Amino acid sequence: MSEIRDINLYESGERKIEWVKRNMSLLRSIEEEFSEDKPFEGLRIALSIHLEAKTAYLCRVLAAGGADMYITGSNPLSTQDDVAAALVHGGLNVFAWHGCTAEEYHRHMCRVIEAKPNIIIDDGGDLVNLIHNEYPENLEYVLGGCEETTTGILRLIAMNKSKELKFPMILVNNAKCKYLFDNRYGTGQSVWDGINRTTNLIVAGKNVVVAGYGWCGKGVAMRAKGFGAKVIVTEIDPIKALEAKMDGFDVMKMEDAAPIGDLFITVTGCKDVICEKHFMKMKNGAVMCNAGHFNVEVNYDVLEKIAVKKEKQRENIMGYCLENGNTIYLLAEGRLVNLAAGDGHPAEIMDMSFAIQAMSAKYIAQNKENFGEMIINVPEEIDIAMAERKLNHYGCSIDKLTEEQKDYLNSWNV
Numbered sequence: 513m514s515e516i517r518d519i520n521l522y523e524s525g526e527r528k529i530e531w532v533k534r535n536m537s538l539l540r541s542i543e544e545e546f547s548e549d550k551p552f553e554g555l556r557i558a559l560s561i562h563l564e565a566k567t568a569y570l571c572r573v574l575a576a577g578g579a580d581m582y583i584t585g586s587n588p589l590s591t592q593d594d595v596a597a598a599l600v601h602g603g604l605n606v607f608a609w610h611g612c613t614a615e616e617y618h619r620h621m622c623r624v625i626e627a628k629p630n631i632i633i634d635d636g637g638d639l640v641n642l643i644h645n646e647y648p649e650n651l652e653y654v655l656g657g658c659e660e661t662t663t664g665i666l667r668l669i670a671m672n673k674s675k676e677l678k679f680p681m682i683l684v685n686n687a688k689c690k691y692l693f694d695n696r697y698g699t700g701q702s703v704w705d706g707i708n709r710t711t712n713l714i715v716a717g718k719n720v721v722v723a724g725y726g727w728c729g730k731g732v733a734m735r736a737k738g739f740g741a742k743v744i745v746t747e748i749d750p751i752k753a754l755e756a757k758m759d760g761f762d763v764m765k766m767e768d769a770a771p772i773g774d775l776f777i778t779v780t781g782c783k784d785v786i787c788e789k790h791f792m793k794m795k796n797g798a799v800m801c802n803a804g805h806f807n808v809e810v811n812y813d814v815l816e817k818i819a820v821k822k823e824k825q826r827e828n829i830m831g832y833c834l835e836n837g838n839t840i841y842l843l844a845e846g847r848l849v850n851l852a853a854g855d856g857h858p859a860e861i862m863d864m865s866f867a868i869q870a871m872s873a874k875y876i877a878q879n880k881e882n883f884g885e886m887i888i889n890v891p892e893e894i895d896i897a898m899a900e901r902k903l904n905h906y907g908c909s910i911d912k913l914t915e916e917q918k919d920y921l922n923s924w925n926v
Contacts, residue, residue: 514600515620517593517609525598528565529572535859536566537905538867538898539573546577551874553578556653558629560621560639561660562590562851563608566862568599573870575604582627584608584620586635589844589852625650631873632657634681636805637667644676656680656876656883658869662695662726663781663805672886680883682872684865687890689898691727694865698857699850700731703777703803704739706854710828710843711799716740721773723766724780725752728803732777733761744769746785766790776800777849778809787811788818791832794840801843803850810846828853867898 533540546552557574561567563585575581583599585591585608596606605627607620621638625647632639634657643650656679659665665685671677684690708715720741722733729745733756736743743761746769747753757763766786769776770793778785781804788811802809816822819832828844844852856862871894903910913921 514605515607515609515623516596516600519597519600521594522597522601523594525565525568525592525594525596526601528592528595529568529598532565532859532862533569536569536863536866538863538901539569539870541901542867542870543573543576546573546870546874550578551877552631555630555655555877556580556582556627557631557633557873558582558584558624558627558639559633560584560586560624561633561635562586562848562856563596563606564590564592564851564856565595566856566859566866568595570866570869571599571604572602573866574873577870577874579631580627581605582607582624582629584624585612585617586638587848587851588612588614588617589847590856622646628653630655631876633660633869633873634658634664635660637664640664640671640677640681641667644671644678651678654679655880656682656888658682658684658872658876660865660869661685661805662728666781668887677886680876680886680888682876682888682890684868684872684890687868687872687895689864689895689902690868690890694857694861695727696731696734698731698861698865699728699779699803700735701861702850702854702857703732703779703801704735706849706851707775707777707801707843710826710849710853712826713799715775718742718774719744719772721746721766721769721776722761723776723778723785723809724804725749725756726779729779730759732779732803733759737761741775744773767793770794773798776810777803779803780809781805783808784811785809788814791815791818791834791840792836794838796838797841798838799841799843800846801849801853802846803848805848807846807848810842812842812846815842864898864902867901868894871898 557579581604583606591608591610599606607623625643628650718741720736721744723746733743745756745761746766753763770790821833823831825831831839833839
């Protein structure tokens with residue numbers, strides 16, 4: 513039933529899953545609840561998220577809640593074959609392997625949708641787009657779904673605006689317990705984990721160009737500053753650009769940053785952020801990578817076309833010699849550097865994000881008759897409950913308003 517690289521790799525994958533489980537206290541508590549309540553009994557869940565250990569544990573938590581799981585990856589280079597093997601060895605349905613071709617990636621997505629899922633958990637919108645465009649006959653089975661990332665939400669909003677979205681989707685990325693921590697602290701750390709383990713180069717003293725100053729860009733820039741780099745931010749939003757300036761970073765156009773930067777990191781969710789006119793201005797030895805969802809931010813196709821020579825330097829580093837004699841380097845084919853060249857966000861961070869995913873999926877299962885809109889924010893009570901649980905894990909306590917304080921805050925004539 514499943515399609516994976518090698519089932520015999522499962523022991524290594526099992527160790528990885530057990531390690532993250534020990535460090536994901538929220539999901540452990542939710543697994544206990546789901547094991548008793550079985551909120552997904554009789555339901556099929558299709559999931560497409562970067563398939564590594566933390567995602568695998570989320571899948572097991574959902575399965576503990578009674579779900580029949582159909583799992584694939586959301587990026588050809590982020591799937592870990594031993595983790596996929598561990599899930600299959602444990603009885604779940606997985607269709608993914610590392611380094612799959614575009615055709616294989618599409619086939620794996622199709623296998624998941626062909627299961628006629630009732631709930632879709634997506635990362636980037638590929639499953640949602642696939643079922644609408646190629647499997648409209650399966651739309652009737654879907655109660656709703658959850659979207660993990662900014663890029664996917666942009667696609668959902670566009671679909672909804674065109675009145676093409678046929679089932680409700682909860683915007684998990686917009687939950688405070690997701691974007692304030694996952695996007696900022698998770699991306700901030702994991703992007704540099706991927707860069708540093710791949711390049712083995714120092715960051716201190718270099719000019720680091722961060723394209724995009726959303727929550728992910730803020731995290732990447734903050735960590736670059738901590739490493740001792742001089743940080744340049746490029747933006748299209750004047751408010752975010754002003755924020756970057758007041759945070760102590762230089763702000764300029766990518767065209768002006770191109771000849772200055774030593775290391776370029778795109779975190780925008782858009783396409784052609786770095787393209788031919790920028791490549792030709794970059795200094796010899798400049799390194800580029802992407803931390804946005806799809807590999808379109810650095811124009812990989814154009815780079816392949818204009819290079820007079822290319823040569824693999826190390827694992828996940830390709831050097832491109834241009835006609836001007838300069839060689840510039842691209843990490844992980846321009847795919848998500850923190851996952852294609854690393855292990856993704858820290859376990860404690862994904863604990864919060866995946867707790868929101870799990871509880872949002874439960875919310876869909878229990879409220880399937882009550883949705884009036886197709887675009888739904890994570891209910892505030894879920895967000896607050898997960899924050900309270902995480903604080904409790906850290907041994908922190910906070911104040912509570914007295915009745916008099918509540919009256920004061922809710923009064924105008926005081």
